[in-house]
Amino acid sequence: MIKVYKELNNILLVNLNIKEASLENGDAFKAEVIKLFDKYHKSIAINMSAVEYIDSSFLGSIVSVFKHLISFQADVVLVGLSKDITNLFALTRLDKVFKIYNSFDEITNQ
Amino acid sequence: MAISKPKQILLVDDDQLFLKLIEQVFKKSGFKCTVAPSAEAAIILLQEGTKPDIILSDYLMLKMNGFEFRRYLMNDPAFKDIPFVFLTFFSDKDLVEKGLDLQAIDYVIKDTPINVIVSKVNNILFAVDKQRELSENEVKKAAKSLNIKSIPVKPPQIKEFSVDFWHQAYHDIPGGDFIDFIKVNDRYNFIVLGDIMGKKWMAWFFTFGFLSYVRSAVRFAAFNEEYSTAKILQQVNSIICFDEVLKDILSSLSLLLIDSETNRITYAGAGDLPLLQYSNETGELTMVSSSGLLLGLFEEGNYSEKEIVLNQGDRLFVFTDGMIDFIDKTGKKSDYNQFSKTLKPFMERENNFTHIAKSLFTDSLNEQVDDRSIISIYKN
Numbered sequence: 001m002i003k004v005y006k007e008l009n010n011i012l013l014v015n016l017n018i019k020e021a022s023l024e025n026g027d028a029f030k031a032e033v034i035k036l037f038d039k040y041h042k043s044i045a046i047n048m049s050a051v052e053y054i055d056s057s058f059l060g061s062i063v064s065v066f067k068h069l070i071s072f073q074a075d076v077v078l079v080g081l082s083k084d085i086t087n088l089f090a091l092t093r094l095d096k097v098f099k100i101y102n103s104f105d106e107i108t109n110q
Numbered sequence: 111m112a113i114s115k116p117k118q119i120l121l122v123d124d125d126q127l128f129l130k131l132i133e134q135v136f137k138k139s140g141f142k143c144t145v146a147p148s149a150e151a152a153i154i155l156l157q158e159g160t161k162p163d164i165i166l167s168d169y170l171m172l173k174m175n176g177f178e179f180r181r182y183l184m185n186d187p188a189f190k191d192i193p194f195v196f197l198t199f200f201s202d203k204d205l206v207e208k209g210l211d212l213q214a215i216d217y218v219i220k221d222t223p224i225n226v227i228v229s230k231v232n233n234i235l236f237a238v239d240k241q242r243e244l245s246e247n248e249v250k251k252a253a254k255s256l257n258i259k260s261i262p263v264k265p266p267q268i269k270e271f272s273v274d275f276w277h278q279a280y281h282d283i284p285g286g287d288f289i290d291f292i293k294v295n296d297r298y299n300f301i302v303l304g305d306i307m308g309k310k311w312m313a314w315f316f317t318f319g320f321l322s323y324v325r326s327a328v329r330f331a332a333f334n335e336e337y338s339t340a341k342i343l344q345q346v347n348s349i350i351c352f353d354e355v356l357k358d359i360l361s362s363l364s365l366l367l368i369d370s371e372t373n374r375i376t377y378a379g380a381g382d383l384p385l386l387q388y389s390n391e392t393g394e395l396t397m398v399s400s401s402g403l404l405l406g407l408f409e410e411g412n413y414s415e416k417e418i419v420l421n422q423g424d425r426l427f428v429f430t431d432g433m434i435d436f437i438d439k440t441g442k443k444s445d446y447n448q449f450s451k452t453l454k455p456f457m458e459r460e461n462n463f464t465h466i467a468k469s470l471f472t473d474s475l476n477e478q479v480d481d482r483s484i485i486s487i488y489k490n
Contacts, residue, residue, distance in 0.1 A: 001157045001188075020159040020442055023308065028188040050158075053442035055480060056286075056431050060307025060360050063407060067358075088431075088444050092362065092381045093403055096412075 001025060002032045002046075005104065011043045011077065012036060013104050021054040026061035033065045033076075042074060045107055049080030054088065066098065079104060117235055118142040120162035122152045122179070123197070124171045128220070132166075135224045139232075148172070149179035156189055164235055166218075166227075169198035193238055195231065246283060260284065260317040261483075266291040268299045269370035271420075272488040276467035280432065280481045286313025286361070287430050287481040288321055294332040300339075301366040302328075303382070303485055305430040306359060307404075316359045320405070323349050323356075324363070339365045339378035340415040343402055347380065347411040361405045364428045368487070375418040375426065375487065380405045383431060386450055388457045390423030395454050398426070420489035425457070428487070432480035433470075463488070 005013040014036065018025055033044060046062075048054075066076040077099045081089065089095040101107055119141045123129045126147065133143045144160050146152035149171055156162075165183075169176035176196055183189040195216045215234055218227055261284075265274045279285055286306030293299050302324055306313040327345045331337065343365055350356045362382040368375050377385065379400030386395050402413035420426060434449040435442065456466045463486045471482075 017154075017157055018159050022442075024161060025159075025188045028186055031187070052440075053444065055435070055442075055444075056305060056307045056362075057313075063307070063360055063404065064358060067407070084444055087446065091383055091399075091446055093401065094381070097403065097407065 001028060002036065004036070005047065007040065008108065011045050011075075011107065012040045013045045013047065013079075013107070015047045015050070017050055019050060019052050021048075021051050021058040023055060023057035026058045029058065030061045030065050034068060037069055037072070037074065041072075043069065043077060044074070045077040045079050045101070045104065047079040047104060048085070049082070051085065052082060054085050059088075059092075059094070063094070063097070075099065077101065077107065079107070116140050116142045117163045118144065118161065119231065120144045120146065120152060120155065120160060120165045120167075122146045122149060122165065122167040122171075122176075124148055124168065132224060132227070135228060136231075139228045149174035149176070149182070152179065153182065156183075162192060163238075164193045164195065164231060166195045166197050166231065168220075169196055193234055195234065197227075250284075260288040260314060260321065262289055262291060266293060266299060268368055269296060270373055270490055271368060271370070272463075272490055273299075273301065273368075273485065274463040274488070275483070275485040276464060277484075278432075278471075278482040284314040285481040286317060287432070287483040288317040289483060289485065290321060290325065292325060292328050294328075297369060297371045298332065298337060299368045299370070300328050301368065301428065301485060301487070302363070303428050303430065303483060304361050304363040304405075305382075305432075305481070305483070306361045308359075316356065316361075319353070319356050319359075320346075320350070320361050320363075323353075324365070337367055337369075337376070338415060339367050339376050340402075340413040343378045343380050343405075343413040344411055347405050347413070348409060350406045351409045357406055359406060362430070363405055364400075366426075366428065366487070373420070373489070375420065376415050377418055378402060378413050378415040380411060380413065381407070383429060383434065383446065385418075386427040386429075386453065387418065387420075388425040388427070390421065390425075393458060395450050395457065397450075420487070422489055424489045426487040427453070427484060429484040430481060432482035433484055435480050 001018055003015045005015050069076050079101045081100060119136055121129060121132055121143060124147055129145050133145050136143050144155060146155055167176045167179055180194055193215045195218055197218050197220055199220045218230060261277045275289055286308050288304045290302040304320055306316050323346050327342045331342050363380040364382040366375055366377045380402040381404030384397040384399040387398050388395050398418060403411045434446045435444050452470060467484055
């Protein structure tokens, strides 16, 4: 579900390869991100450009992973959200919680 | 009689000819088929969101064989419970035992006539459905006997307003949406709509923890005559952030206070969808947003309150995200603006709320993907 794209000094760039992010894959997503964090011990940028739909259960999994990482002073950064998902984040104020970028380039060029 | 959804089967075999043949037969029998020429390809399909009701996989394949494929799925919580049937030319007894050790539901020899294979798959799916139904009925019976409800039986009677609600559980199983109407006195009434992040029984179980805290915070506020919805939300959030069980569970919440004396409505929200306010004068639906974050996210939830004034004939809608989710030809979608557009024509010609709510989802494209809850507050 998650493939490592590149490891930078302070952040790990990963691709989330699912079309529908829902209850069915939320727990597996959470387990994979936490496993990656345990291995790399750094913030994680998740490219979600393949995701077309996200339900509230999966949103819960993302927030839960975020809470876990911030307890270790690391961050979860979201990349490539579709227009619908960006709207959903704005409507529910999650855009105030997560750093959101259009592409990995925006992170690497910082 | 309800038309049942076609079952989806994932067929995995590196023999292209056999794969095509078996796909055609399953399609003719009413199945929705997805095919994969290898276990690796099947894994990619599953990871990309294919959700089969059953997997029928060959044993002998290049690179990853059927057993390795099954073992891989068993180690992934998202896939381990999908019924799995081995299909092979081998009739070796050891192989059968090995396959069954991997919790494969059945083992089919490829020489078996294909219509018999289809019947076998149908029987397995029937048995799986029956088992699921029995388990759900048991839990439903237990919940009923405990007399616990996360959705009220009827709407409240509130002076100067007509309040109504509509709720539809996802797959007819209680889920994470919860509604409450709390009457303080003839003047003050609270309206609560929450949505635990999750679905079905697991989310439903936590609704009672959240509801208990909301009810207590509202009662304490009323006792102290502090009618601030934002302060109540902050209090609920603080308690949840310290609750060992609930602190890892997130929920949205819309909290409204109706003052029947001044006709004012005070609203504060926690990660909820903006409300929709219909003006009878202009015929427009406008968004009413709040600033608060989901309950349980941070100790400081940034809750603030808004005052809403409804004039005669105006209406306010409070709803959960299941109302804005739908499925079209390209897949599942969440579209708030689309929901607002769908709702608007009903406002102009229809006044019966229950009829409005039901009519919103008569379109065949609007297959349900989550719990749906909507509360309507109408100013008489």
